[in-house]
Amino acid sequence: MAPKPRPAAAPAAPATGAAAAGGDGAADGDKRTPTAYEQRVYRLCSAIPKGRVTTYGELAKALDPPSSARAVGQAMRRNPFAPRVPCHRVVAANMEIGGFTGSWGPEAASVKRKRAMLIEEGVPFGGDGRVGRACLVRAEELARLAAGKKGLAGGKGGAGE
Numbered sequence: 001m002a003p004k005p006r007p008a009a010a011p012a013a014p015a016t017g018a019a020a021a022g023g024d025g026a027a028d029g030d031k032r033t034p035t036a037y038e039q040r041v042y043r044l045c046s047a048i049p050k051g052r053v054t055t056y057g058e059l060a061k062a063l064d065p066p067s068s069a070r071a072v073g074q075a076m077r078r079n080p081f082a083p084r085v086p087c088h089r090v091v092a093a094n095m096e097i098g099g100f101t102g103s104w105g106p107e108a109a110s111v112k113r114k115r116a117m118l119i120e121e122g123v124p125f126g127g128d129g130r131v132g133r134a135c136l137v138r139a140e141e142l143a144r145l146a147a148g149k150k151g152l153a154g155g156k157g158g159a160g161e
Helices: 036-046 056-062 069-077 109-120 139-147
Strands: none
Touching: 036 056, 036 069, 036 139, 056 069, 056 139
């Protein structure tokens, strides 16, 4: 008896999130619906104005109920709405930027893209390559900004700028 032929491999799912936006994010490649938690994170992230950044920790503190920086980072990694939900505006607590897949260091391609996006939006960088603290949005301000926006990251479309 001849061996059964193997079925052809299914085509790869289209890129989502930061990957579709030219980044490396949404590395899962899945098309799942964001969880309620992720939608809350994306709503807050969408409230970060151009030219400003927040940290994973500040975004976590602004959530209701508060969360952890690591959980926020995982939600950002899965962001299917990039760049409309501007995960590039979320940086580490020490104001360093990382790439869409968790890559770090100034030579990483995704870090270079994120830096270019932030510079284009007017975010200042110091000589050490870190984002200037003057543009940091703290948790309290972020919560107020988000309260002023309605319907973000909900339903079918994603969110603001």
